[in-house]
Amino acid sequence: QVQLQESGPGLVKPSQTLSLTCTVSGGSISSGSYYWNWIRQPAGKGLEWIGRIHTSGSTNYNPSLKSRVTTSVDTSKKQFSLNLSSATAADTAVYFCAREDYSTSGFDPWGQGTLVTVSS
Amino acid sequence: QSALTQPASVSGSPGQSITISCTGTNSDVGGYNYVSWYQQHPGKAPKLMIYDVTNRPSGVSNRFSGSKSGNTASLTISGLQAEDEADYYCSSHTSSSTYVFGTGTKVTVL
Numbered sequence: 001q002v003q004l005q006e007s008g009p010g011l012v013k014p015s016q017t018l019s020l021t022c023t024v025s026g027g028s029i030s031s032g033s034y035y036w037n038w039i040r041q042p043a044g045k046g047l048e049w050i051g052r053i054h055t056s057g058s059t060n061y062n063p064s065l066k067s068r069v070t071t072s073v074d075t076s077k078k079q080f081s082l083n084l085s086s087a088t089a090a091d092t093a094v095y096f097c098a099r100e101d102y103s104t105s106g107f108d109p110w111g112q113g114t115l116v117t118v119s120s
Numbered sequence: 121q122s123a124l125t126q127p128a129s130v131s132g133s134p135g136q137s138i139t140i141s142c143t144g145t146n147s148d149v150g151g152y153n154y155v156s157w158y159q160q161h162p163g164k165a166p167k168l169m170i171y172d173v174t175n176r177p178s179g180v181s182n183r184f185s186g187s188k189s190g191n192t193a194s195l196t197i198s199g200l201q202a203e204d205e206a207d208y209y210c211s212s213h214t215s216s217s218t219y220v221f222g223t224g225t226k227v228t229v230l
Contacts, residue, residue, distance in 0.1 A: 047166065047209050047224070049219040049220065060216075062121070063216065096165055104175075105212075105213055106156040106168050106171030106177070108167075108171075110166055112165055
């Protein structure tokens with residue numbers, strides 16, 4: 001079955017760009033049937049939806065993060081990526097990637113998550 | 121967009137039924153049948169339990185059921201088991217083509 005795996009630096013300096021990649025295995029990323037999402041969770045807190053990208057290039061972002069977020073997809077590598085600019089300590093969180101079916105709600109499956117700490 | 125409102129905690133004894141509410145607005149929960157529910161155990165990724173308000177993914181126990189009335193969605197767990205102790209989050213599509221999560225509910229099995 002489809003599996004997702006996040007990767008990227010675990011430590012980012014304040015004001016720098018936080019960059020993560022999600023690799024899809026066991027299935028196609030090229031299918032137009034899915035959106036590819038990023039979600040984060042600060043330690044001990046709730047989930048926050050960051051944004052999503054479709055392989056057509058269509059994107060949607062959380063209004064509170066929109067000015068700092070960009071996403072991209074590389075179908076040849078079966079990867080999609082997140083860039084969050086001007087990082088601050090408030091961006092310290094576990095970051096998850098997740099697939100969303102185009103015609104229904106629901107994020108499934110999820111990656112295992114990766115902790116990113118923003119600190120000097 | 122504001123987080124959907126969930127009770128901070130809900131508890132029940134084994135075998136009992138509990139219900140978790142998720143309250144939003146006409147621009148999210150009340151406007152679309154795109155509400156989903158997630159179970160999260162400590163240190164793990166969330167798991168999809170309900171999608172499109174009432175639908176269960178393959179492999180999810182039929183003890184879990186979802187419903188919606190107006191701007192409030194609900195998740196009911198019947199026949200509560202020890203393994204159901206976890207955090208639960210709702211999520212809804214919004215009128216801005218974005219998603220918003222609930223504040224989260226900690227379920228305790230007494």
